[in-house]
Amino acid sequence: MINIDNIKIAVIGLGYVGLPLAVEFGKKISVIGFDINTNRIAELISGTDHTLEVSDEELSQASRLSYSSDMQMLKDCNFFIVTVPTPIDEYKQPDLTPLIKASTAIGSILKQDDIVVYESTVYPGATEEVCIPVLEKKSGLIFNQDFYAGYSPERINPGDKEHRVTNILKVTAGSTPEIADFVDEVYNLIITAGTHKAPSIKVAEAAKVIENTQRDVNIALINELAVIFNKMNIDTEAVLQAAGTKWNFLPFRPGLVGGHCIGVDPYYLTHKAQAIGYNPEIILAGRRLNDGMGAYVTTQLIKTMIKKRIQVEGAKVLILGLSFKENCPDVRNTKIIDIVHELQEYNIGVDIYDPWVNIDEAQREYNIAPISEPLSNHYDGVILAVAHQEFVQMGIDNIRSLGKDDHVLYDLKYVFARDDTDIRL
Numbered sequence: 001m002i003n004i005d006n007i008k009i010a011v012i013g014l015g016y017v018g019l020p021l022a023v024e025f026g027k028k029i030s031v032i033g034f035d036i037n038t039n040r041i042a043e044l045i046s047g048t049d050h051t052l053e054v055s056d057e058e059l060s061q062a063s064r065l066s067y068s069s070d071m072q073m074l075k076d077c078n079f080f081i082v083t084v085p086t087p088i089d090e091y092k093q094p095d096l097t098p099l100i101k102a103s104t105a106i107g108s109i110l111k112q113d114d115i116v117v118y119e120s121t122v123y124p125g126a127t128e129e130v131c132i133p134v135l136e137k138k139s140g141l142i143f144n145q146d147f148y149a150g151y152s153p154e155r156i157n158p159g160d161k162e163h164r165v166t167n168i169l170k171v172t173a174g175s176t177p178e179i180a181d182f183v184d185e186v187y188n189l190i191i192t193a194g195t196h197k198a199p200s201i202k203v204a205e206a207a208k209v210i211e212n213t214q215r216d217v218n219i220a221l222i223n224e225l226a227v228i229f230n231k232m233n234i235d236t237e238a239v240l241q242a243a244g245t246k247w248n249f250l251p252f253r254p255g256l257v258g259g260h261c262i263g264v265d266p267y268y269l270t271h272k273a274q275a276i277g278y279n280p281e282i283i284l285a286g287r288r289l290n291d292g293m294g295a296y297v298t299t300q301l302i303k304t305m306i307k308k309r310i311q312v313e314g315a316k317v318l319i320l321g322l323s324f325k326e327n328c329p330d331v332r333n334t335k336i337i338d339i340v341h342e343l344q345e346y347n348i349g350v351d352i353y354d355p356w357v358n359i360d361e362a363q364r365e366y367n368i369a370p371i372s373e374p375l376s377n378h379y380d381g382v383i384l385a386v387a388h389q390e391f392v393q394m395g396i397d398n399i400r401s402l403g404k405d406d407h408v409l410y411d412l413k414y415v416f417a418r419d420d421t422d423i424r425l
Contacts, residue, residue: 011032326413327389
């Protein structure tokens with residue numbers, strides 16, 4: 001049987017979640033990091049991480065970590081951790097393709113007593129209903145007799161240098177009580193914040209998916225309040241600051257809800273709820289509201305331009321920021337793109353400037369090319385969409401200098417005072 005002394009870990013998927021995990025384990029025990037992207041493997045072998053989640057120094061400290069894009073190199077591993085993406089498709093339905101492909105690949109080399117742990121966010125039941133049958137079919141082994149499974153949901157917050165994989169409490173679960181104990185023991189090798197052992201895989205899956213669903217619903221409420229207060233000509237931030245003086249008021253702020261978690265995970269839960277015959281009303285209402293904020297922002301900008309007698313058709317607008325959050329290069333499911341598309345419907349020319357984002361990745365993901373530098377005194381509208389530190393440090397005067405003598409400045413992130421901007425969310 002596998003134990004701590006003979007464990008050999010394989011981490012499948014070396015993105016924002018998998019790489020930090022592989023690096024931490026690689027400081028203590030033998031680990032192979034696997035990714036189908038050969039360019040990603042070459043980058044990591046050279047000692048650099050373009051996602052900026054792991055520094056070059058941290059990569060060098062993981063002395064027992066190696067990398068490969070060849071699944072056969074993992075055949076001696078006995079503890080597999082799956083950290084592949086779980087996106088949604090164009091119909092906002094779960095796309096389990098990466099998870100199924102990863103399970104198929106692992107199944108091709110799965111051996112007696114091996115353990116497969118999933119970290120990817122899914123709906124409750126997906127591990128045992130979708131992934132395990134794939135492992136069984138491909139390997140010819142029997143679940144909970146020949147091999148075992150676990151679930152430990154990722155809690156990575158891209159760009160956050162304070163909350164890292166080791167100091168975030170980790171939820172763990174296993175397919176049998178004994179496996180649950182062992183999975184918990186393995187993660188405790190690196191998690192200094194400790195672990196919480198859930199009673200089942202389904203409980204752990206459900207816990208993960210509601211973490212971001214709860215945040216999504218709360219942000220939707222604040223977004224709706226912002227729309228109401230804007231119609232009443234009341235400053236939303238001032239209201240939230242006043243309400244925040246009560247000890248139990250939750251400090252959520254309005255904004256665009258993108259990224260690979262909050263804007264995606266609720267659809268996994270609603271998919272499963274509908275599959276069992278229940279139509280989730282609050283969750284889907286929150287999703288609809290948050291998904292519509294890009295259109296709302298555009299409408300507010302257009303209205304203000306018209307009030308200032310700025311010609312809308314043919315105007316030029318600069319969007320500062322493309323990543324889904326500040327101080328992070330991640331453009332997955334960024335809602336900035338919704339604003340871009342809405343503006344283009346008005347025949348408005350759009351420039352995007354984001355010093356954090358890889359231009360090739362933006363081109364590949366969205367078929368847009370961010371500019372290398374914004375032009376001064378050039379734009380009819382400027383939208384401060386992401387609160388990158390560079391934009392904060394520019395200051396209001398430098399931001400304003402990008403616009404024409406008569407322009408509209410929309411501050412989505414409350415970076416500057418209300419009187420210094422034309423619109424705030």
